[in-house]
Amino acid sequence: MRKNITFTLNGDRVSLEVASNTMLLELLRDHLSLTGTKEGCGHGECGACTVLVDGRNINSCLYPAFEVEGKEVITIEGLMGPQNELHTLQKSFAENGAVQCGFCTPGMILSAKALLEDNPKPDADAIRQGLAGNLCRCTGYVQILDAVQKAAQDFGIED
Amino acid sequence: MHFNYYRPESLNQAFELMEQSSGQSRYIAGGTDLMVQIKQGLTRAENLISLRQISELQGIEEDDSGVLIKGMTLLRDIETDPLVRDLAPVLQQAVASLANVQVRNVATLGGNLVNASPAGDSIPALLVLDSRLVLAGPEGERTLPLSDFFLGPGQTRLQPLEILKAVKIPAPFENSRAAFSKIGRSAKDLALVNAAVLIRLEETTCSFCRLAAGAVGPTPQRLEQAEALITGRTINTELLETLEARVRQTVSPISDLRAGEAYRRDLAGTLVKRCIRQAIAFKTED
Secondary structure (H helix, E strand, O other): OEEEEEEEEOOEEEEEEEEOOOEHHHHHHHHOOOOOOOOOOOOOOOOOOEEEEOOEEEEHHHOEHHHHOOOEEEOHHHOOOOOOOOOHHHHHHHHOOOOOOOOOHHHHHHHHHHHHHHOOOOOHHHHHHHOOOOOOOOOOOHHHHHHHHHHHHHOOOOO | OOOEEEOOOOHHHHHHHHHHOOOOEEEEOOOOOHHHHHHOOOOOOOEEEEOOOOHHHOOEEEEOOEEEEEOOOEHHHHHOOHHHHHHOHHHHHHHHOOOOHHHHOOOEHHHHHHOOOOOOOHHHHHHHOOOEEEEEEOOEEEEEEHHHOEEEOOEEOOOOOOEEEEEEEEOOOOOEEEEEEEEEOOOOOOEEEEEEEEEEEEOOEEEEEEEEEEOOOOOOEEOHHHHHHHOOOEOOHHHHHHHHHHHHHHOOOOOOOOOOHHHHHHHHHHHHHHHHHHHHHHHOOO
8 A cells, every 4th residue: 555645854845655554764764865863673662763743752663654644754854954054952962972873863862852842941850751762872871961951051042 | 564554534434444444454543562563573464544633532621520531642742731730640640651752742542541551551540540431433432431441461342343532530539649650670661560549538547549550460450459458547657568468469460571470569569558658648747
């Protein structure tokens, strides 16, 4: 079973035909060449595939592509500004050493964005809760929590 | 992993699709469990009928007896809903403990119930709230108590075409307090054991209570013997210790890769006691 779907991707309208068993992750990486979104576990445990759908962070590995019809999807590629400048969160991750191998980073940043949109001044516990669905096997999380905390101070200024 | 995927926009369309589809068909809610099972090859389905587009299954409303939560309401929306905060805070406590934001942004209350996991976190909370379920089928609707819904792991009283339409939660009665507690291997893991308590105190006497626990038997369950033990009695440390022992004896958990049977028994006693302390914290000195 195949169907044409139309949705907004990083601000642009996209329309294409996909199979009924395609997950959003596969659609983004294999059909649209947006490889910033990663596949970790493939079972909704690790959060490497996190993207925003209508502003909410979700695991794209378990999200059927058919379900994005009419919705707004933001991936890590969609965070940069018009002159390719980094988003506050991206800058903060770089400046605070929150990236080692980088595999979890797109998901971490998108979960952090969803968190800050909801709660612009989260305390340490709220940040932990907000990122609980994103696993990192390198950093020990300390720099990631710092990066989000520091980004929160500037968040909203440019967005 | 091949399946057709349908997105009906009304209950009637969903019933029709289910009835007419040939081969193995399943309704799918958020899919945070079912899709994993399908990807792992543990469940086969040729047709998935998504319930996400059905507006009759969306929303949280106040009704004459309390609050009505439609089946496809996202756990994340329950967690942040002001009506649920007022009328059923224990459900918010339970839902917020489940997995992580990404999962709660997709998983639904109906899915958590119909999945019928013995460890489903919303279930003990809804049991102590004495919730009822509205089930919709092609012939109409029927209502049944949540306590009658589960038949075993993954098994419920839903008929093949039926869909869980809503959960009805009665308004809390005066002076009642409730709490939920859970232990997993890590904070956001599936519960090794979970428990919930609703209790009404008059001075220090328990005049009414409901106790429930999950992952300690084939279905989440009310702990009626334990309820009888404390009803009408003064809540003090000694009684809570007797209660803890009674809970340990009456539950029937299994050993699996997450935890052993004996450990689950101990946890059940501890968590029920912990919930009572949490619920009445402001009224006892211990």
